[in-house]
Amino acid sequence: MSLNEEVELLRNIPMFANIEPSKLKLLAFTSERMAFKDGDVLFRQGEQGDSAYVIIVGEADVIVDTPKGPLTVAKLKRNDIVGEIAILCDVPRTATVKAATKLEAMVIAKDLFFRLIMEFPQMAVEIMRELARRLDATNRKLTAKNA
Amino acid sequence: MERSLFRFILRFSLRQQLFIIFMTALSFPVTYVTLELPKRIVNEALGEKPGWARGILGSDMDRITFLLALCFAFLLFVLISGAQKYYLNVYAGRLGELMLRRLRFQLYARILRFPLPHFKKVSQGEIIPMVIAETDPIGGYIGEAWSIPAYQGGTLLVYLIFIFVQDFWLGLAAVSLYPAQFWLIPKLQAKVNLLAKERVRTARQLSDKIGESISGIAEVHAHDTSRLERADVARRLGRIYEIRYDIFKRKFFIKFLNNFLAQLTPFFFYAIGGYFVIRAVETNDPSGLTLGALVAVLAAYKDLSSPWKELLAYYQQKEDVRIKYEQVVEQFDPPGALGEKIQDENPAPDFKLGGPLVAANLTYSEDGRVKSVEGVNFSLPLDRHAAVLGTGGSGKEELLLMLARLLEPTGGSIQIGSHRLSHLPEAVTGRNIAFVGASPYLFATTVRDNLFYGLKHRPMRPRDADDAARRERERYAALAESAGNIPDDPGADWIDYQAAGVSDLAALERRALEILTIVDMDDDMYQLGLRGVIDPKAKPELAAEILKARTALRERLAREDQAALIEPFDEHRFNDNATLGENLLFGTATDERLNPERLADQPYVARVLEKAGLLDELLVAGRQTAETMVELFVGLAPGNQLFEQYSFIAADELPEYQAILGRTANLPPAEYRAEDRRRLLALLFKVIPARHRLGVVTAAIKNHVLEARKLFRTELPPELKDAVEFFDADAYNKASTLLDNVLFGKVSFGQAQAQAKLARFVRVTLDELSLSESVMLFGLDFSVGVAGARLSAAQRQKLGLARAMLKRPDALILAEAGNALDGASQAKVIQNVLKEFKGRGVVWGLSRARFASQFDHLLVMRAGRVVEQGTFEQLNRPDTALKELLSAE
Structure with missing residues (x-):
């Protein structure tokens, strides 16, 4: 997959949807592509996170440790981003992500991501918007639940 | 150590100096004859006066034969005299060199006996020039210390006697100015001596200063003090200049005075000598001064000025060297120095220290x-x-x-x-x-030599040698002893195996590994071994084993389904994890000429690409790369780390590439400027397709590069043959490290934890083939660099500890x-x-x-x-x- 295709991939992610294609290209170029085997762990619950993953090919399971043992709470597929909270603030991983098939992902490192945001404030605004939308969505869900 | 140079000469070269004087004395009769014969030729052969030459050769000889006989006799004596001089010069030069060698050796041996606290007071910068540079003129002088005054003084005496014999008054005239010179010149010289002392001191301080700048170079850069340092050195150079200039002026003034006084004397000859000749002719006095005698005296006088000048120069040199010697020697006698015996006494072979x-x-x-x-x-x-x-x-x-x-x-x-x-x-x-x-402290040699350093006290076994080499050794030892040096051969085997409790080198190396394990350095040794480069000719077994490990690793990776961790070098395939430049070269560069980073600068590369019909295609791809780079990085602030980490183009080069892109916009690649071509190619050569994913290295280009790779190899000009070691799946690559030889490929990008996983697989593979120990042993060959700078502080301490335990x-x-x-x-x-x-x-x-x-x-x-x-x-x-x-x- 070439750089241009990767840019298309990033554009489909809401967080990056409104960012200029040339900046996305820089993000794609500076990010590493990583291959995982079926069963390889991308990261574990409780670890300090330092990068986000965009799935390019394959599927992955999101697994949460519960008192009754590990529980798969979600499945990730092409175009999904996972671990993005960890590159925005210093919180431990809230779940373990494990490749469910042969998997390829784009790895966006935290410091790299921040450097790009510092360089291009427009990116920060776009991400803020996306986060606000998410917050709003969560609020609505909570209100709907409580009502 | 002798305090005065005279005593040093007397103690160590009395016999040789006396021999030189004896030989010099032998040469005087010959010299005298070479003076006497011309006079005989003028007086007896040409002037037909009776004399001893006629008496010897017989009166019946005709004039021409007599003349020729005298001339050939003259020639013969000139030859003998020359041969004597040659022999004496060589002998004296050799003596000087031996004495210099002795002096330097004594000084060095003294350094090794200095009490340790003394090294807090003196610096390397002062001591080294004393042993090396300051002693240099001393050697030249010692060889001639007695021979010049003996020879030149003797010659002078011979000439003077000759002159006095010819005429007492002429002789008196010739020496009339000597008393004045004897009185005046030492007075002038004394001031020069003082200056010479100061010159030595200042030069030493300069050398010390330079040494200090080198030791503190990091501070000079870190504090921007280079101007201060330069000013300091400039001031010292200025002082040296002034001292030397002053010395020159005074020295040449002494010469001038001497020359002038010497030129005064002919005045007396012509005046007084001419008077007597004319008187003798006028009065027909046969016992008076003859013209022949005056000519000979004049010739002798002309010769007289040369030994006189030599003696003066000798006197100046002697003073200079005497000061140097005294100033050096006084620095090598610090209080509390160890006695000579303490370094050379030998204990009983199995002496043990016991008791509390x-x-x-x-x-x-x-x-x-x-x-x-x-x-x-x-x-x-x-x-x-x-x-x-x-x-x-x-x-x-x-x-x-x-x-x-x-x-x-x-x-x-x-x-x-x-x-x-x-x-x-x-x-x-x-x-x-x-x-x-x-x-x-680690010496700038291998880990092995540093480890075994504590076992090398005396030469234990002579090195293997044929008869000729052994004779050469004996000659060396005899000569070394004659110069007061140690006759030992540093190339002999000095390792005392018994001291380490082993019987031979192989056992000692195993023991060294044991001790390195004790000091927790086994893994370091393994890593050093893997990073080392071996010559397969020197270590064929190890090279063969490494080749086996290469195959074994490949098989293991396949077995464990991890083959993707590494992309092997394959002659017929483009390696996506290597740069395009490396793909073209397909080998390890042994020097800068074919460094993959700078392949574009190599004219041969351009020729190959042209021949393969690849150049235009690559230039277009290079241009695309430049375009993408400019597009990606153009908005970034120049100091941004992204440039350094990811861009092929430095921030300050960006405008240049924009200009290149502008210039080449609508041109066919064939019309690009040469400089633009070079830069576009250089850019493209850095692209690693698997990592950069720029999409510029198309399948077509890859295929063409493979063809060019073949061409590159077959047409490589002879002068570049040794600049590259090509990859060959079945051969050990002598320019690559052991590790690279095992891997024989590029670690794949985009494989999670590829480096760590591979390191583990390599270790397991080597362990399985029982090769880890060989690799560690090979780590002993690692060069530690100056003062061990290529090792970490912890490694240096561990090595020091291992050396002490061994x-x-x-x-x-x-x-x-x-x-x-x-x-x-x-x-x-x-x-x-x-x-x-x-x-x-x-x-x-x-x-x-x-x-x-x-x-x-x-x-x-x-x-x-x-x-x-x-x-x-x-x-x-x-x-x-x-x-x-x-x-x-």
């Missing part, structure tokens, strides 16, 4: 006022382990240095069994006691050894070393008090005194000094 190590009222003071160790008493059995504890400045370090006899106590004594430590020769202390400080000392003295290691490693090393030295003495100065519990006996120092001693249990109570140290950690 006893310190009685031990005191040390560097300046005689402040006592850093004061009144210390203790007794340690040599089969127990003691720890010395204390903060910096507690006297701990000085105490340990004294125990290792590296510092001479200023009061009290150290006794080991029945021996007083300061009376033992170095052959005992250096073999039976080992010392390791916080920064052990010689199996009876007592191991350690001052902060291992303090650069991390806590866990240090604990492990202390435990291992103590276990290894069970039943032998160890005194360890600890920087971390918590390790003290492993020792039998503790000495706690404070302000130069031992304030507590006993076992850990005895001292580990409230309110003890030990407790304080423990809680301070």
Whole structure:
């Protein structure tokens, strides 16, 4: 997959949807592509996170440790981003992500991501918007639940 | 060491100097004859006056034959005289060189006997030029020290006698000005001598200053003080210039005066001599001065000025050299130097130090006022382990240095069994006691040579040699001895295997690995071995084994489904994980000419690409790369780290590439400027397709590069043949490291933890083939760099410790050894070393008090005194000094 295709991939992610294609290209170029085997762990619950993953090919399971043992709470597929909270603030991983098939992902490192945001404030605004939308969505869900 | 140069010459070269004088004396009759014959030719052959020549050759000889006979006799004597001079010059030159060699050797040997604290006062920058440069003129002088005054003085005398014999008054005229010269010249020279002394001193300080700038170069850069340093050196150079200029002026003035006085004398000859000749002719006095005699006297006088000048020059040189010698020698006689015997005495071969190590009222003071160790008493059995504890400045370090006899106590004594430590020769202390400080010095050679350094006291076995080489050795040894040097062969085998408790080199190397494991350096050795480069011709077995490991690793990776971790080098495939440049070269560059980073600068590369019809295609791809780079990075601030980490183009080059893109916008590649082509190619050569995913290296380009690769190899010009070692799946690549030879491919990008996984697989593979030990052994060949700079501080300490342990000392003295290691490693090393030295003495100065519990006996120092001693249990109570140290950690 070439750089241009990767840019298309990033554009489909809401967080990056409104960012200029040339900046996305820089993000794609500076990010590493990583291959995982079926069963390889991308990261574990409780670890300090330092990068986000965009799935390019394959599927992955999101697994949460519960008192009754590990529980798969979600499945990730092409175009999904996972671990993005960890590159925005210093919180431990809230779940373990494990490749469910042969998997390829784009790895966006935290410091790299921040450097790009510092360089291009427009990116920060776009991400803020996306986060606000998410917050709003969560609020609505909570209100709907409580009502 | 002789204080005066004259005494030095007298002591070491009296016989040779006397021989030179004897030979010089022999030459005088010949010289006299070469003067006398021309006069005979003029008077007897041409002037037909009766004389002794006629008497010898017989009166019946006709005039022409007589003339020729005299002329040939003259020629013969000139030849003899020349041959004598040649012999004397060579002999004297050789003597000078031998004496210079002796002097330098003595000076160097003295350096090795300086008391250690003396090195705090003198610097390398001062000492080295003294031994090397300042002694140089001394050698030249010594060879001629007696021969020049003897020869030139003698010659002068001969000429003078000749002149006096011809005519007493003429002789008197010739020497009339000598008294004035004898009086005046030394007076002038005295001032020159003073200046010469100052010149030596200033030059030394300059050398010291330069040495200091080099040692402190990091500070000069870090504080932007290069201007200050340059100003300082400029001032010193200015001072030297002034001194030298002053010396020149005075020296040449002395010469001028001398020349002038010498030219005055012919005036007397023509005036007085001419008067007598005319008188003799007019009065027909046969006993008067003849024209022939005057001509000969004039010829003799012309010759007279030359020895006179030589003598003057000799006198000036002598003064100069005398000052240099005295100034050098006085620097090599510091108080407290070790005696000569202490370095050369040989102990019984299996001498062992036994009995307790006893310190009685031990005191040390560097300046005689402040006592850093004061009144210390203790007794340690040599089969127990003691720890010395204390903060910096507690006297701990000085105490340990004294125990290792590296510092001479200023009061009290150290006794080991029945021996007083300061009376033992170095052959005992250096073999039976080992010392390791916080920064052990490593010599700029291999790990192996550094490890075995402590086993090389005397040459043990001569090196293998044929007859011719052996004769050469004997010649060398005889010559070395005649110059007062040590005749030993540094190339012989100096390793004392018995001292390490082994029988041969192979066993010693295994033992070295054992000890390196004890000091926790086994893994370091493995890594150093893997990073090393071997010549498969020198180590064919190892190379063959590594090739086996290459195959085994490949099989293992396939078995474990991990083949994707590495992309092997394959002649017929493009390697996506290597740069395009590396793909073209398909080998390891052995020097800069074919460095993959700069392939585009190599004219041959451009020729190959052209021939393969690839150039245009690559230029277009290069242009695309430049375009993408400009597009990606153009908005970024120049200082952004992204440039350094990810861009092929430095921030300040970006405008240049924009200009190139502009210039080449609508041109076919064939019309690009040469410089633009070079830069676009250079850019493209850096692209790694698997990593950069730019999409510019198309399948077509890859195929063409494969063709060009073939062409590159077959058409490589002879002058580049040794610049590259091509990859060959079945051959060991001598330009690559061991590790690269095992991997024989590029680590794949985009494989999670590929490096770590591969390292593990390589280790397992090598272990399986029992190759890890060979790799570690090969690590012994690693060159540690100047003062061990290529190793980390911890590695240097571990190596120092291993070197000390390898010689199996009876007592191991350690001052902060291992303090650069991390806590866990240090604990492990202390435990291992103590276990290894069970039943032998160890005194360890600890920087971390918590390790003290492993020792039998503790000495706690404070302000130069031992304030507590006993076992850990005895001292580990409230309110003890030990407790304080423990809680301070």
